[in-house]
Amino acid sequence: MSSVVQVAVGVILGADGRVLVSRRHQDAHQGGLWEFPGGKIEPGESLEQALARELAEELGIEVLAASFWFTQTFAYPDKQVALQICKVHQFRGEPCGLEGQPLRWLHPDELDPQSFPAANRPIIEALQNMPSTKLPSPPLYLIADPARCPAGCFLPTLEQALSAGVRWIQLRAKALDQAAYLALAREVLVLTRAHEAKLLLNGAPTLLEEVPADGIQLSASRLAALQGKVLGPHTGLWGASCHDLAELQAAEAAGVDFALLSPVYPTASHPGAPTLGLDRFAALVRQTRVPVLALGGLSPDRVPELMKAGAAGIAVLGGILEADDPGQAVAAYLAALA
Numbered sequence: 001m002s003s004v005v006q007v008a009v010g011v012i013l014g015a016d017g018r019v020l021v022s023r024r025h026q027d028a029h030q031g032g033l034w035e036f037p038g039g040k041i042e043p044g045e046s047l048e049q050a051l052a053r054e055l056a057e058e059l060g061i062e063v064l065a066a067s068f069w070f071t072q073t074f075a076y077p078d079k080q081v082a083l084q085i086c087k088v089h090q091f092r093g094e095p096c097g098l099e100g101q102p103l104r105w106l107h108p109d110e111l112d113p114q115s116f117p118a119a120n121r122p123i124i125e126a127l128q129n130m131p132s133t134k135l136p137s138p139p140l141y142l143i144a145d146p147a148r149c150p151a152g153c154f155l156p157t158l159e160q161a162l163s164a165g166v167r168w169i170q171l172r173a174k175a176l177d178q179a180a181y182l183a184l185a186r187e188v189l190v191l192t193r194a195h196e197a198k199l200l201l202n203g204a205p206t207l208l209e210e211v212p213a214d215g216i217q218l219s220a221s222r223l224a225a226l227q228g229k230v231l232g233p234h235t236g237l238w239g240a241s242c243h244d245l246a247e248l249q250a251a252e253a254a255g256v257d258f259a260l261l262s263p264v265y266p267t268a269s270h271p272g273a274p275t276l277g278l279d280r281f282a283a284l285v286r287q288t289r290v291p292v293l294a295l296g297g298l299s300p301d302r303v304p305e306l307m308k309a310g311a312a313g314i315a316v317l318g319g320i321l322e323a324d325d326p327g328q329a330v331a332a333y334l335a336a337l338a
């Protein structure tokens with residue numbers, strides 16, 4: 001069989017969670033079946049260039065933000081393909097079938113694997129199981145630690161952050177004993193409920209039996225204690241705090257909905273600790289299908305490069321809690337994510 005055909009494939013994500021599919025021309029390889037738009041990577045072209053060119057040629061759109069997702073190789077009887085699958089998060093223009101191909105925006109649950117080439121099955125499966133559809137929007141995760149605020153200021157600061165648009169909070173309070181933690185969690189839950197925001201507790205999953213929050217953030221050590229045990233079907237949001245590839249793999253094996261990966265940049269909370277840096281962060285994100293939020297030393301001006309590197313969102317601690325004006329800090333992060 002001839003060499004592997006490298007293909008740039010764009011999973012174009014609409015704001016409402018639907019994806020764009022188009023029908024392959026009857027005469028093409030795998031003709032008549034639906035596909036994710038894209039095409040062969042030309043010699044000398046990067047994946048990014050090929051994706052931009054194909055989507056401009058086929059749909060008339062300009063890709064503004066895309067990230068590599070994963071590679072799917074497949075051997076058809078007559079051809080071997082390596083689909084380089086990218087998520088397209090942002091584009092300019094209204095997609096239209098410039099080559100006469102029909103287009104449809106479908107919810108992942110509406111994608112019928114039988115109507116797609118066989119190589120697409122894992123993509124469809126990944127889309128249908130994509131936990132990121134469960135993640136709160138905007139993807140700004142506030143790690144709320146009362147130790148970061150002056151006495152009496154913690155709950156008012158959270159209130160300000162929620163009023164400014166935070167929809168996702170983790171209560172992390174290592175300095176409190178369990179009773180004090182649970183009492184605080186009950187107070188925070190009243191605030192998050194009032195703002196229709198999600199609250200995740202940091203600790204053992206059994207905490208949810210005490211306070212009906214929306215999920216659990218597992219530390220790296222709790223994750224390790226799971227020893228690859230699958231979390232099983234769960235209704236809440238489960239996050240894992242990861243620092244390297246082994247922890248990300250454990251998080252993926254455990255079936256969490258998202259992972260925090262830190263520290264990306266130097267941070268005052270862990271002075272002198274080794275940092276991943278942007279390139280390592282991007283490389284790790286490419287090696288997992290779990291949505292990864294960037295944490296550590298972020299500022300709003302770093303957000304675009306992190307999202308381009310494949311981050312599913314960002315997590316912030318001191319950048320909001322210790323800001324002179326937490327509401328303004330939230331607004332700056334949200335503007336950078338928009």
Ligand SMILES: Nc1nc2c([nH]c(=O)n2[C@H]2C[C@H](O)[C@@H](COP(=O)(O)OP(=O)(O)OP(=O)(O)O)O2)c(=O)[nH]1
Nearest residue numbers: 007009029030035036037038039040081117119120
């Ligand atoms: N674009 C795309 N190609 C796919 C998908 N699934 C799948 O197996 N393929 C295969 C079919 C083809 O063998 C190959 C893509 O080649 P293509 O024919 O679309 O490439 P192209 O647009 O550059 O076409 P051409 O200029 O050579 O006619 O990858 C998919 O979802 N999208």
